[in-house]
Amino acid sequence: MLNRNTSTRATPTPLSKRALLCAAWLCAAIISPLAAHAQADYPNKPITLVVPFPAGGANDAVGRLIGQKLAEALKQTVIVDNKPGAGTTLGTAIVAKSAPDGYTLLLGSLASHAVSPHLFAKPGYDAFTDFSPIALMGVAPIILYVNKETPYMDVKSLVAAGKAKPGSLNYGSAGNGSPLHLAGELFAIASGVNMVHVPYKGGSAHTMDLIGGRLDMIFDTATSAMPLIKGDKVRALAVAAPARLAELPNVPTFAEAGYPNFEVSGWYALYAPAKTPADIVARLNAETVKALHSPEVVEKFRGLGVRPMGGTPADLLAFQRAEFDKHGKVIRDGNIKAD
16 A cells, blocks of 8 residues: 555556557647637637727727728627827737737837837837737838928928038927937938937927927828828928829929938838737738728828738738838937937
8 A cells, every 4th residue: 555645656658658649649639620620710709909009090090990991801890909108018018918819919010010129128028029920001101391481492401401500400209219200310310410309298299399380390101291281281391202192292202302212101010919820810911911902991091191011921020120120220329218
């Protein structure tokens, strides 16, 4: 008889090892079809699309439009959940830690996947290893605009004034380390003009100060700048895109203004948590790309100043890597810190 306080372990015989292997194989044979069926049945419940920005803005508009098209294609509800805060890291970290089952997605962006990871010591996620890229949805090129009462009619006259009196020109942004701040830093490097950055605490206060004559210029996405330009509130000098925008045919590109390498854009992309099954990622990619080619999305994106993109998950990953490296260098070289 064995003592209750004594433990013993029998050495498996060759027969018992074989039995264990058979049992493991049987379990795998049972579970695999169930897992495959679960993925084939995807989606069988509502999907949440986390937008790490406040409701009502351009990012929110893009997220809701794509969410609507995915809901129609997948025949399942897509809930848009706004989780703003901490330079988009709050909502982005939530998705990074979610189950990789295709039921929690992220509207990623320049901020979440190329800027904030450099600005925050502990953003709560890794921009590459914690996500499965799905598709690049669109890009919104940066537009340089000025107060329409200024004498600057083009980029050349603006740069000439800045070089004649270094430090005399200023530009505003939504905060230190914001994509708009980095666009200004990139232009200062490209043009050789020493400009003063004036950070604001988010919102539209910098726009109001430009209109009021307290700022010289702003670098903003076409999505945000378009209503101001069309409303004759500001004067657009150049757009950082490969070609002129159809909505702003009289606004030249930076290349036309003498800066061919200055192409800066805000962008929107769809991500899932890392290790999301490949077939689910493939389906989400296919439906997203299909939606981006639909006349409705093309037209609404155009109104937002966004160029529809598409492509494969690998295309998004390569694009993200280039953006991550480009903006990371500016942040390091300029010793830029988040507010």
